[in-house]
Structures are given as structure tokens and as C-alpha cells.
Amino acid sequence: MSGARGGPQPGDGAMNAAMRPFPAAAGEALRDTRLRANLAGATHTIREKRNRVVAEVPDWPQLREAGRAIKVEVLAHLDTYLEAFEQAVTDAGGHVHWAPDAAAANQVVLDVARAHQVSEIVKVKSLTTDEIGLNDALAAGGVHAIETDLAELILQLDGDWSSHILVPAIHLNRTEIRDLFRATIADPSLGDDPRELAEASRRYLRERFLTARMAVSGANFGVADSGTVCVVESEGNGRMCTTLPPVLVTILGIEKLVPTFGDLEVFLQLLPRSSTGERMNPYTSLWTGVTPGDGPQEFHVVLLDGGRTRVLADQVGRQALHCIRCSACLNVCPVYSRTGGHAYGSIYPGPIGAILTPQLYGIEAAPTLPFASSLCGACYEVCPVMIDIPSVLLHLREKAVAAGAKPGERLAMKAVSWIFGGRRRFAAAARLGRLGQRPLVRRGRIVRLPAPLAAWTRTRDLRPLSSESFRDWWERRR
Amino acid sequence: MRVALFITCIGDAVTPEVGRATVAVLERLGHEVSFPAEQTCCGQMHINSGYRAEADRLGERFMEVFDGCEVIVSPSSSCVGTMRELHPALRGRLFELSELLVHKLGVTDVGASFPHSVVYHPTCHSLRVTNVGDAPLQLLRAVAGLELVELPDARECCGFGGTFAIKNADTSTAMVIDKCAAIVSTGASVVTAVDSSCLLQIGGRLSREGAEVRTMHLAEILAHAASG
Numbered sequence: 001m002s003g004a005r006g007g008p009q010p011g012d013g014a015m016n017a018a019m020r021p022f023p024a025a026a027g028e029a030l031r032d033t034r035l036r037a038n039l040a041g042a043t044h045t046i047r048e049k050r051n052r053v054v055a056e057v058p059d060w061p062q063l064r065e066a067g068r069a070i071k072v073e074v075l076a077h078l079d080t081y082l083e084a085f086e087q088a089v090t091d092a093g094g095h096v097h098w099a100p101d102a103a104a105a106n107q108v109v110l111d112v113a114r115a116h117q118v119s120e121i122v123k124v125k126s127l128t129t130d131e132i133g134l135n136d137a138l139a140a141g142g143v144h145a146i147e148t149d150l151a152e153l154i155l156q157l158d159g160d161w162s163s164h165i166l167v168p169a170i171h172l173n174r175t176e177i178r179d180l181f182r183a184t185i186a187d188p189s190l191g192d193d194p195r196e197l198a199e200a201s202r203r204y205l206r207e208r209f210l211t212a213r214m215a216v217s218g219a220n221f222g223v224a225d226s227g228t229v230c231v232v233e234s235e236g237n238g239r240m241c242t243t244l245p246p247v248l249v250t251i252l253g254i255e256k257l258v259p260t261f262g263d264l265e266v267f268l269q270l271l272p273r274s275s276t277g278e279r280m281n282p283y284t285s286l287w288t289g290v291t292p293g294d295g296p297q298e299f300h301v302v303l304l305d306g307g308r309t310r311v312l313a314d315q316v317g318r319q320a321l322h323c324i325r326c327s328a329c330l331n332v333c334p335v336y337s338r339t340g341g342h343a344y345g346s347i348y349p350g351p352i353g354a355i356l357t358p359q360l361y362g363i364e365a366a367p368t369l370p371f372a373s374s375l376c377g378a379c380y381e382v383c384p385v386m387i388d389i390p391s392v393l394l395h396l397r398e399k400a401v402a403a404g405a406k407p408g409e410r411l412a413m414k415a416v417s418w419i420f421g422g423r424r425r426f427a428a429a430a431r432l433g434r435l436g437q438r439p440l441v442r443r444g445r446i447v448r449l450p451a452p453l454a455a456w457t458r459t460r461d462l463r464p465l466s467s468e469s470f471r472d473w474w475e476r477r478r
Numbered sequence: 479m480r481v482a483l484f485i486t487c488i489g490d491a492v493t494p495e496v497g498r499a500t501v502a503v504l505e506r507l508g509h510e511v512s513f514p515a516e517q518t519c520c521g522q523m524h525i526n527s528g529y530r531a532e533a534d535r536l537g538e539r540f541m542e543v544f545d546g547c548e549v550i551v552s553p554s555s556s557c558v559g560t561m562r563e564l565h566p567a568l569r570g571r572l573f574e575l576s577e578l579l580v581h582k583l584g585v586t587d588v589g590a591s592f593p594h595s596v597v598y599h600p601t602c603h604s605l606r607v608t609n610v611g612d613a614p615l616q617l618l619r620a621v622a623g624l625e626l627v628e629l630p631d632a633r634e635c636c637g638f639g640g641t642f643a644i645k646n647a648d649t650s651t652a653m654v655i656d657k658c659a660a661i662v663s664t665g666a667s668v669v670t671a672v673d674s675s676c677l678l679q680i681g682g683r684l685s686r687e688g689a690e691v692r693t694m695h696l697a698e699i700l701a702h703a704a705s706g
Contacts, residue, residue, distance in 0.1 A: 027648040334635040338652045372646060374639025374653070375526060377606035397528030405528070413524060417532035420487065420519040421539065430491045445685055455647035460654065460682035463492055470485045470494035474513050 049277025071322035088227025092289020102132035124238035125149030126218025163341030165327035248296035270384035274326035329379035351379035370396035482547035487519035499701035559607030580613035593623030638679035
């Protein structure tokens with residue numbers, strides 16, 4: 001199906017060992033014409049929808065500013081808010097676990113499953129559980145996790161992985177999905193009408209919801225002062241997970257807190273318009289601890305660090321933790337909308353992934369990602385919490401160079417900077433260049449250059465240096 | 479007004495006609511142009527490639543070279559935007575050409591004539607870093623005989639991005655192919671912008687495709703006087 005099938009599986013940094021440099025992975029994705037068509041159609045549709053509904057909100061700039069301010073406040077006093085959240089959840093009858101890394105978080109889930117002798121759990125779509133590789137960890141412990149979000153189910157059945165934060169199967173079209181369902185959960189007579197496809201998945205999942213004794217969810221927000229957890233989704237399958245099984249475990253990245261219940265007002269306006277282009281989110285589930293006789297009777301929250309405190313220590317890079325996973329930056333990105341998410345080698349693709357992955361896992365693990373951007377700034381423009389992604393990219397490029405640039409590149413950059421250090425040097429270099437380019441110029445164009453500039457001339461002509469520089473003209477004119 | 483010209487490294491060595499046009503437009507409007515000879519490069523390529531220390535030295539050099547210049551103009555929105563972000567003291571002093579003309583000098587009709595169909599590509603940095611707004615369009619609309627044609631998906635990046643065009647050549651190429659297709663689809667004979675770097679990318683691809691469309695910097699169009 002997709003070229004990325006069997007690609008690196010995310011989870012606790014293990015993904016990074018197998019991570020390919022972005023340019024190579026992107027090149028492969030770009031040659032997949034069906035992927036290109038699926039992506040171009042889908043990203044442009046969501047983009048236009050988002051623009052329409054954002055334009056309706058007169059105070060959108062103020063909402064963005066408020067969203068940013070709340071996140072800045074939370075991160076500045078994260079220790080206080082986390083302890084308040086722990087207290088509130090405990091008071092409401094829930095259990096709080098602190099997980100420094102993926103392995104610790106996975107172990108909590110496995111322990112709860114074992115305590116209840118559960119061998120099958122249902123899951124609501126969750127990037128965080130993908131980040132920690134929960135499904136694989138559970139499988140290794142003999143527990144089968146069933147994805148219940150339609151797109152996640154498609155990927156699970158296909159042995160594939162997510163390529164978009166919000167539309168995980170964006171790289172597949174409905175014919176591909178019909179073929180997959182026919183081979184796994186439905187009759188060979190299944191058609192490719194979206195309603196038919198949804199119905200097939202509904203029949204399959206309904207049975208799982210009714211028999212599952214334990215569920216695992218991620219969360220969009222945790223409210224520090226009330227201990228409330230909030231999940232935002234659009235199918236209702238998430239709500240099935242958070243209400244039907246008697247035991248519920250929620251994995252929450254520590255950056256997902258908001259100070260008060262009232263702060264949700266800001267994010268529940270910003271998120272749906274930015275992500276799916278909807279005015280209001282279809283299924284917003286909020287629960288606080290345990291309510292006797294209603295919903296899960298045992299509730300656990302796992303607070304996951306997983307590299308986040310390291311990100312927090314970086315004054316420029318920490319704004320990546322503001323992210324509310326809306327994916328607006330993916331949909332507008334000229335790079336993502338052509339390469340798709342798998343090229344980023346991480347569960348967090350696109351512009352936000354390019355700044356989050358190298359920070360969560362270390363720059364050595366993903367040194368090419370900060371360069372996977374033309375710095376066009378479209379991501380910053382749409383970000384609902386005003387993450388200045390281009391600035392963080394530059395910051396991380398600096399770190400990538402410090403961690404180990406190619407010696408040839410470093411030498412060339414130093415040489416160019418030395419040449420620019422004096423006007424005579426610059427003029428002399430230009431003169432030298434004019435001489436050197438002579439054998440390469442054909443009809444006023446350079447069509448072939450040696451590496452690394454061959455990367456330009458393979459697909460584009462290059463204008464040669466001018467026979468008379470501006471400064472020579474200026475001097476002559478005096 | 480006395481205006482110091484920052485020509486940029488590309489403008490000096492590769493596209494000097496843009497600088498000559500900038501001088502022509504400003505002098506036609508009665509301004510005095512100076513050219514501080516020590517200038518070289520703003521250091522943007524180094525910043526964008528992760529070489530901050532080198533970039534900072536070039537940035538400081540720029541500040542010394544242009545010390546004492548009250549108004550500085552450059553025909554490159556990208557260099558202007560970068561320098562203003564790094565050196566806030568340059569705000570109100572350093573302008574991209576269309577900004578200077580429309581926002582600072584209050585001129586939209588510079589007395590140009592250019593009887594051709596033109597599409598305008600709003601470069602990313604002019605839109606989102608330098609924020610020139612519609613200043614270039616106001617200038618183009620006032621050019622005699624010029625037919626301004628709308629560019630589909632105009633705000634999409636052309637794929638230049640400095641060293642991005644080399645480091646991620648496949649992605650950069652995919653972007654410029656789409657940009658060129660949009661340009662060619664309009665049937666315009668000229669594509670213009672306020673950044674020579676982006677025009678090198680677009681022009682390089684148009685040339686490779688054998689397309690008839692020419693690239694011209696905004697300054698060149700504005701320099702075309704009625705008398706020729």
C-alpha cells in the first residue's frame with residue numbers, strides 16, 4: 001500500500017536508530033505519485049476549511065495571544081500545577097503515576113492490566129501512546145491493544161503508522177481502505193462509499209467496546225485546579241472508551257495542563273477551528289476522577305515526562321511544548337503537504353515535528369529535521385498558540401551544526417564568512433568566480449555544476465555571476 | 479532625501495541590474511543615493527544554515543558599515559526582514575524598496591511604464607517577516623500599461639529557502655515546479671517579486687522548462703520609464 005509500510009515504529013527513541021535522513025526519505029515520498037495526489041487534495045481541503053472558520057472569529061488574534069499566555073504561565077510554574085493536578089485527581093478518587101520515560105509509563109499500563117487479568121484493551125486515538133510505543137510494549141506483555149479511532153484502526157489493520165497528527169491515514173484513499181477492510185474485517189462485497197466503510201468499522205468496533213474491561217486514552221488537556229481530564233475527538237469512539245470499560249488509564253504529557261477549568265474556554269475555541277476547521281468540536285469528553293455508579297470505577301493518570309523537562313530547560317525551544325496538536329502547521333506547510341508525514345520518521349511530523357522530535361529525543365537522533373523547512377513561516381502564521389516555529393528551527397540548526405556538521409560544509413561556511421568579512425576579499429572572490437564559471441556557462445545559463453551545487457542544477461538552471469558587479473558599475477559611474 | 483543602498487551579496491555579484499534599477503527609480507524621484515563601499519553580506523545564509531557566530535559577525539559588520547545612515551534601502555525583503563529582526567535598532571531605518579516608496583515616501587506612481595502582463599509572486603519573507611503588505615501591488619497597479627494578472631496559490635513558497643534548495647533539493651524542486659505551473663497557467667509574460675533569491679529559483683526552473691515567462695525584480699519594472 002504505502003511505501004512507508006514497515007517503516008520505523010515510534011516509541012521511546014527506538015524509532016530514531018532507524019530514522020533516515022529527511023532529504024532521502026522525502027525524495028522517496030515525492031516519487032510516490034498517488035501519495036502526492038492524496039496529500040495535496042487532503043491538505044488543501046482542510047486548509048481552506050480552517051481559513052474560512054478562523055476568518056469568522058473577530059477576536060482570533062486575541063484568542064491566540066490568550067492561548068500562548070496560558071501555556072507560558074503553565075510552563076513557568078509547571079511543578080506547582082502538576083502537584084495541584086495530582087492532588088485534585090487523588091481527591092476525586094483517581095490514581096496518579098509519575099513516569100520519567102516511556103518504559104515507566106508502559107509499565108504502569110501493563111501492571112494495571114495484569115492486576116485485572118485483562119488480555120485485551122481498547123484505545124482512543126492518542127499520539128502520546130504512539131510516542132511511547134505502548135501497543136508494542138503491551139503486546140510484549142501479552143496484552144492486545146485495539147485502536148478504536150477509525151483512522152488508527154485502518155493503520156493498525158494495515159501494519160502501518162500515522163502520517164498526520166489529526167488525520168493519521170491521510171496518505172491512504174478510500175479505495176485503498178476498502179481493499180484493506182475486505183482483507184481483514186469485512187466481506188469482499190464491501191464498497192468504497194465512506195458511509196459503507198464507516199459502517200464496517202462500526203460493526204467491528206461495537207463488539208470490542210461492549211466486551212472490553214479496560215481502556216487507555218491520551219488527553220488533550222488536564223485541568224490543574226479540578227483534576228479534570230479532557231479528550232477532544234470527532235467520532236464518539238473515544239467516548240465509548242472513556243465510559244464503557246470499568247477501568248481507564250489516561251496517559252498525559254506533563255505539558256498538557258491548564259491552570260483552571262475556565263482556561264479550557266480558550267483552547268476549545270482555538271483547537272477545532274485550527275485542526276478540522278470545525279466551529280465546535282463534536283465529542284468533547286470531560287471527567288474528574290471516579291463517579292460512583294457512572295463510567296469507569298477505577299481511573300489512573302500517568303504523567304509522562306519523556307524528554308519534556310529537557311525541552312523545558314531550553315529557553316528558545318520550550319515553546320514547542322505549547323503545542324495543542326491541532327496540526328494546522330502540517331496542513332499549510334509546503335514541505336509536509338508534498339512529502340507527507342512518514343518522511344519525518346516520527347509520530348510528530350511536519351513543522352511541529354521538526355522542532356519537537358529533535359528536542360524530545362536529542363538533536364543527534366534527528367539532525368536533518370530542523371533543515372526540513374524553507375522557513376516560509378506559514379506554520380507560525382496559523383499556529384493557534386503562536387509557536388514561532390521558524391525561530392526554533394534556526395535555534396536547532398545551530399545545535400545540529402554544533403553537534404556535527406559535515407566538515408566540507410563547515411569549511412565552506414567559514415570561508416564564505418571570511419570572504420564577506422572585507423569588501424576587497426568579496427570583490428576578488430567574485431572576480432575569481434567569474435573566471436571559474438566561464439567553461440560552465442552556456443547561452444547565459446549554467447546547467448551543470450559539480451557537487452554539492454549539482455543538487456541545484458539537476459533540476460534548475462543557474463544564473464551565472466554578472467560580468468560586471470554592481471560595485472564596479474557604481475565606481476565606473478562616478 | 480539621502481538614501482543609503484544596501485545592495486546585498488546576490489544583488490552585487492549576480493543581479494546588478496536590480497541595483498541599477500533601484501538607483502534609477504530613487505534618483506528619478508529626486509532622492510540622493512549613496513553606496514557605502516565597505517558593505518558585503520547581511521549574514522542571512524549563515525543564520526539560516528546554523529552558523530550563528532559567523533552571522534553575528536557579519537551582522538555587526540553591517541551595523542558598522544551603515545552607521546550614520548539615516549535611511550537605508552535594499553531591494554531584498556528577505557535580507558531586510560532578517561536584519562530588522564536581529565537588530566531592532568534598524569526598525570524605522572532599514573526599508574525594503576516597496577516599503578520605502580509606499581510607506582515612508584508615500585509614493586505609488588513612480589512614473590513607470592511597462593506595457594506587459596505581469597504576475598506578482600509575494601515572497602514568504604516579504605509577507606511574513608518584513609510585512610510589506612500590498613505595497614508592491616500598489617506600485618504595480620500605478621505602472622502605465624501594465625496588466626496585473628492574479629497568480630493562483632500566490633502565497634505558496636517557491637521552495638528557495640537558501641541552502642534548503644540544495645540540502646532538500648527534491649522537496650525544493652517539487653515546490654518550484656508547482657509555483658512555475660501556477661505562473662505559466664496565467665499566461666503572463668513576466669513574473670515579478672521583491673526578492674532576487676526567489677527569482678533565481680523560479681527563473682532557474684522556468685529556464686530549465688523552456689518556458690517563455692521572464693523573471694524581473696519589481697525595481698526593474700518600476701525603472702522602466704515612459705520614454706524607455
